[in-house]
Amino acid sequence: MIERTPIFNAVTYAIMLGGLLVVLLPVWMAFTAATQTVEAVNRIPFSFALGDELLTNLGAAWQRGDFGTKLANSFILATGVTLGKVMIAALSAFSIVYFNYRLRTIFFWVIFVTLMLPLEVRIVPTYAIAANALAPLQAILDVTGISALIAVLSGVQVSLQWNLLNSYVGLILPLVATATGTFLYRQFFMTVPDELAEAAKMDGAGAFRFFVEILMPLSRTNMLALATIMFVYAWNQYLWPLLVTTDRGTYGTAIIALKQMVPNPYGGLPDWNVAMAAALIVMLPPVVVVALMQRWFVRGLIATEK
Amino acid sequence: MSSISIRNVRKAYGKREVVHGVDLEFADGAFVVILGPSGCGKSTLLRMIAGLEEITAGEIRIGDKVVNRLEPRERGCAMVFQNYALYPHMSVAGNIGYALRVAGVPKAERERRVAEVARVVGLENYLSRRPGELSGGQRQRVAMGRAIVREPKVFLFDEPLSNLDAKLRVQMRAEIRRLHKRLAATSVFVTHDQVEAMTLADTLVVMNGGRVEQVGAPAEVYHRPRTRFVGAFIGAPAMNFIDGTMAADSFTFDGRRVAVEWPFARAHAGRPVALGVRPEQVELVAADSPGALPATVDFVEELGAGRVVYTDIDGLPFAVTLSEETDLAPGERVGLKLLPQSLHFFDGETGLRLGLAESVETSRAAVAAA
Numbered sequence: 001m002i003e004r005t006p007i008f009n010a011v012t013y014a015i016m017l018g019g020l021l022v023v024l025l026p027v028w029m030a031f032t033a034a035t036q037t038v039e040a041v042n043r044i045p046f047s048f049a050l051g052d053e054l055l056t057n058l059g060a061a062w063q064r065g066d067f068g069t070k071l072a073n074s075f076i077l078a079t080g081v082t083l084g085k086v087m088i089a090a091l092s093a094f095s096i097v098y099f100n101y102r103l104r105t106i107f108f109w110v111i112f113v114t115l116m117l118p119l120e121v122r123i124v125p126t127y128a129i130a131a132n133a134l135a136p137l138q139a140i141l142d143v144t145g146i147s148a149l150i151a152v153l154s155g156v157q158v159s160l161q162w163n164l165l166n167s168y169v170g171l172i173l174p175l176v177a178t179a180t181g182t183f184l185y186r187q188f189f190m191t192v193p194d195e196l197a198e199a200a201k202m203d204g205a206g207a208f209r210f211f212v213e214i215l216m217p218l219s220r221t222n223m224l225a226l227a228t229i230m231f232v233y234a235w236n237q238y239l240w241p242l243l244v245t246t247d248r249g250t251y252g253t254a255i256i257a258l259k260q261m262v263p264n265p266y267g268g269l270p271d272w273n274v275a276m277a278a279a280l281i282v283m284l285p286p287v288v289v290v291a292l293m294q295r296w297f298v299r300g301l302i303a304t305e306k
Numbered sequence: 307m308s309s310i311s312i313r314n315v316r317k318a319y320g321k322r323e324v325v326h327g328v329d330l331e332f333a334d335g336a337f338v339v340i341l342g343p344s345g346c347g348k349s350t351l352l353r354m355i356a357g358l359e360e361i362t363a364g365e366i367r368i369g370d371k372v373v374n375r376l377e378p379r380e381r382g383c384a385m386v387f388q389n390y391a392l393y394p395h396m397s398v399a400g401n402i403g404y405a406l407r408v409a410g411v412p413k414a415e416r417e418r419r420v421a422e423v424a425r426v427v428g429l430e431n432y433l434s435r436r437p438g439e440l441s442g443g444q445r446q447r448v449a450m451g452r453a454i455v456r457e458p459k460v461f462l463f464d465e466p467l468s469n470l471d472a473k474l475r476v477q478m479r480a481e482i483r484r485l486h487k488r489l490a491a492t493s494v495f496v497t498h499d500q501v502e503a504m505t506l507a508d509t510l511v512v513m514n515g516g517r518v519e520q521v522g523a524p525a526e527v528y529h530r531p532r533t534r535f536v537g538a539f540i541g542a543p544a545m546n547f548i549d550g551t552m553a554a555d556s557f558t559f560d561g562r563r564v565a566v567e568w569p570f571a572r573a574h575a576g577r578p579v580a581l582g583v584r585p586e587q588v589e590l591v592a593a594d595s596p597g598a599l600p601a602t603v604d605f606v607e608e609l610g611a612g613r614v615v616y617t618d619i620d621g622l623p624f625a626v627t628l629s630e631e632t633d634l635a636p637g638e639r640v641g642l643k644l645l646p647q648s649l650h651f652f653d654g655e656t657g658l659r660l661g662l663a664e665s666v667e668t669s670r671a672a673v674a675a676a
């Protein structure tokens with residue numbers, strides 16, 4: 001329902017401005033805090049006056065958080081998750097929409113169920129698998145008696161090991177395996193007229209060719225929208241990176257580093273100015289990505305290209 | 307170039323059968339039009355020829371090869387879809403040349419052939435445009451170009467003109483005709499538009515409810531509809547039907563009597579029969595003329611070149627076309643004089659044309675002799 005009356009418009013704008021304020025106020029507060037000295041930032045009440053310590057604080061935060069390494073790690077994580085997600089989502093949706101095989105409905109529901117099981121819910125089994133990615137295979141071999149058979153025949157005790165802890169693969173893979181993107185693609189693929197696939201068939205293009213040369217270019221806006229969402233989602237991950245990396249110096253992410261910079265209440269004066277400067281640093285990459293992509297992002301979510 | 311042979315072909319979706327055993331033979335280079343109401347299975351039949359639908363039972367041959375198990379690309383057919391199905395992200399040249407690209411034709415030759423086809427369909431100045439920047443007629447031409455470029459043995463058209471406005475439709479019809487003359491590939495054209503069907507077809511196939519009702523030249527189908535359905539479906543305004551009973555020398559209905567000169571009347575005497583009369587084969591005469599059916603004028607439709615007078619014979623609607631001007635007013639009483647040699651008789655139960663076994667010439671001759 002779209003109404004256009006002056007009063008209605010005014011109310012809409014008021015709500016929008018209110019929302020904007022709610023979103024921007026903390027950001028502005030972080031920014032002001034990051035410009036102040038440690039004494040100024042601890043003064044009560046909080047003053048929104050800008051100080052001139054921004055560069056000093058940023059420098060201190062960069063040093064202490066080791067953000068050179070951490071931002072790079074976060075970037076690898078977020079890019080990996082984004083690429084993996086976009087590819088898996090497109091392929092799985094392609095399979096669900098365009099192929100008619102007997103297990104299709106089952107796969108569809110399995111994927112659908114993962115929507116209800118985000119990483120936080122299945123974190124313990126996921127961790128177990130990350131600790132040894134081949135554990136399920138080992139279990140199958142043990143249960144079916146194949147490993148016992150091999151042990152008897154060759155004397156070799158089968159014990160498969162593939163540890164993903166403290167690795168980029170371990171960081172990335174579990175975050176890739178969810179269904180959100182599959183559904184976005186599925187919705188888009190269902191709006192693509194069947195005749196397009198049939199025309200491609202008549203032109204001699206096989207399934208893979210149709211996928212790469214026709215479906216993928218057509219879903220460009222969807223892909224960019226999904227990539228944007230996934231990048232921000234992966235960038236902001238905290239729990240999983242915390243669990244899977246023990247060697248934080250090498251594999252820690254920017255978000256973990258940021259969390260460690262939150263001053264604890266038992267020291268001297270809490271240096272919120274440096275913490276806020278760190279927050280600004282960590283916030284910047286996703287903001288840049290969203291700013292660059294927002295044109296596509298909005299289009300991909302609300303409409304499909306003709 | 308190839309003949310097409312369809313033998314006892316059936317199609318079922320799940321348990322529901324939608325094509326019930328179709329037998330057709332299309333000669334090499336023929337222009338075949340499949341005509342029928344919406345949902346009668348014409349697209350399904352066409353798509354089975356193309357290889358886009360599996361054939362539940364029966365056999366389809368293109369040339370002398372059974373194609374039941376062949377992929378679409380192996381059948382040598384090109385198809386033009388109703389909504390064109392152009393690739394929106396490719397230019398006109400990209401669309402036309404896609405099949406060649408897939409087939410691995412070298413770039414230089416591809417460009418040459420695309421340019422040539424573009425000239426044939428009149429798109430040489432639009433090669434770099436996207437489909438979104440073209441008019442409906444131009445998109446239609448791209449779709450045709452895409453089909454032509456592969457030099458297929460068989461062209462399949464699924465209602466390709468139904469998204470165009472009336473004027474463009476006439477124009478594209480002529481172009482398709484011209485193209486067919488030039489390429490001489492066997493063409494199968496599906497439509498629900500009888501004018502399109504009559505004007506394009508060498509061979510007309512009329513389908514209804516998943517069955518073939520009649521196959522023949524357009525004029526033959528028009529003049530000698532094999533079933534009541536075909537009679538009703540072809541011709542505008544539609545054929546008038548009167549349900550009644552046959553007698554030795556007349557047809558009676560509702561206590562009225564129409565004298566007929568029909569050599570087979572005696573053979574069918576006493577049976578329920580539907581009498582079919584085309585609106586253009588009726589004369590309007592004075593209400594009290596001897597032998598005329600009295601009727602009341604309902605309204606008159608002015609068509610410019612002619613006019614249709616809608617009358618009713620005591621509740622039974624009956625249309626008459628006139629070529630001359632008329633000042634008939636609603637409510638006026640008129641007489642309908644049915645031309646005896648232009649009556650069609652259909653079995654009251656099966657709807658099949660009666661006297662089918664005998665040729666037109668015999669019955670005409672008999673009428674003339676009588």
Ligand SMILES: Nc1ncnc2c1ncn2[C@@H]1O[C@H](COP(=O)(O)OP(=O)(O)O)[C@@H](O)[C@H]1O
Nearest residue numbers: 319324342343344345346347348349350351496
């Ligand atoms: N994919 C399908 N699944 C089930 N029924 C279908 C399918 N395609 C067509 N039908 C049915 O088959 C019948 C014939 O369809 P179609 O060949 O498209 O008719 P037409 O082209 O003559 O309008 C219709 O009753 C339609 O509902």
Ligand SMILES: [Mg+2]
Nearest residue numbers: 348349350465
């Ligand atoms: Mg159809």
